Amino acid sequence: MTVSARTAPRTPPRGDGGTGDGGSESGRSRGADARALTQVLFAELSGLTPGTPEHNRVRDALIEANLPLVRYAAARFRSRNEPMEDVIQVGTIGLINAIDRFDPGRGVQFPTFAMPTVVGEIKRYFRDNVRTVHVPRRLHELWVQVNGATEDLTVLHGRSPTTAEIAERLGLGEDEVLACIEAGRSYHATSLEAAQEGDGLPGLVDRLGYEDPALAGVEHRDLVRHLLxxxxxxxxxxxxxxxxxxxxxxxxxxxxxxxxxxxxxxxxxxxxxxxxxxxxxxxx
The missing domain is CATH 1.10.10.10 (Winged helix-like DNA-binding domain superfamily/Winged helix DNA-binding domain)
Incomplete structure (x- = not known):
């Protein structure tokens, strides 16, 4: 996903005040400088008309100054096997929303106010766009290869490749390819009520079993038979x-x-x- 250059300035290099250096004296100093700059910029922003070039300039400077906060929040999700650049971009959207909603008059530090919004935006991204079922790392890595091979073979043959062709291309067994394809489906949840594409069949929910109301009487009938x-x-x-x-x-x-x-x-x-x-x- 991509955020426009206007609303999400280029991420500054690490060591420019990123939260990851916060444990050192220089990191704490840069953090204090970033907080002081943020206060000055918000004071300046409050006197400007939204939408004007000057307002946008100060708003962009606020985003730039607080990107280390986004990187710090994004680092908490490194284990999710998603490109960190994507996670940072999503977190930047949360940062922008926090800047637009922040009221300096409430006496709350901006990082304290912004962090829940940034983290919430990242969690929403994982909830809505990332696989819904966890799969082993090896299958995830193989799925990326299978997906790439499928695209290459589709272009080469002008049709969807067979499982055997994909397996031959990657030097894998057909069972492994099928397992990878199944793992890839975990990225998208399917609605039980959605009609099945292509076959014209009703949704899965219409083909599931249902509770027979007569089941409640089975035990009673058996008991009555025993008593009779x-x-x-x-x-x-x-x-x-x-x-x-x-x-x-x-x-x-x-x-x-x-x-x-x-x-x-x-x-x-x-x-x-x-x-x-x-x-x-x-x-x-």
Whole structure:
């Protein structure tokens, strides 16, 4: 990514006051000089009209004076395997935003105010633009080679190269090339709801499994089956006729040749036995 020369001046060489020298006496002296210069420039900037050449000149000088702060913040992300120049450019955007929002009248030192903005901008860059899944360093390095070989072979043959062609070009096994290609996909997260390109299929979310609401009743049905066998045979039959065959109590009484009241009593007794044997918690 690139920041315009106007908004992000050339990064000065290390040793011009960079925070990395802050542990030495000369580094602390340069840091104090940079803070003093920053205060003077902000005092001058507050009296200028935004957008005028003089305002832009002072604003650029503020950016230049505080670039060591950006380098210091960027150094915290060296382990991310990203080009440090890109990280510094992103941090410079955060610095510019901090300069535009800073109010010297609040009594806060500018580095204290700017650091969270600079670091936040860098973290946002890694969150939005860098791979979403960590891959081993070796695969990352091979992926860069595979990506370069793919571009070269595409230009050479006028088509996308096969895995075998890439493997031959780099002297790798096809399995290694496939692993690198898979690792490269970790740089971009795919939405579950996005339609699949090329094949016309619905999004991944539409092809995922779903929770069957009937699953909640499986355990209960198994428990009821276990309890039913503990009832007398006639009570089992009455329950089956009532709740599986959906017969009314009158129809059951005619089926069994007993009174409806007796059927009702047998049902109530069966329910009492089932409840006492094992209480089934209601579904939430």
């Amino acid at each position: 066998v503990q009832l007398p045979e006639r009570e089992q039959r009455i329950l089956l006729l009532r709740y599986y065959s959906n017969l009314t109590q009158s129809q059951i009484s005619a089926e069994l040749g007993v009174s409806q009241m007796h059927v009702s009593r047998l049902l109530s007794r069966s329910f009492a036995r089932l409840r006492s044997a094992n209480r089934i918690e209601p579904s939430s």
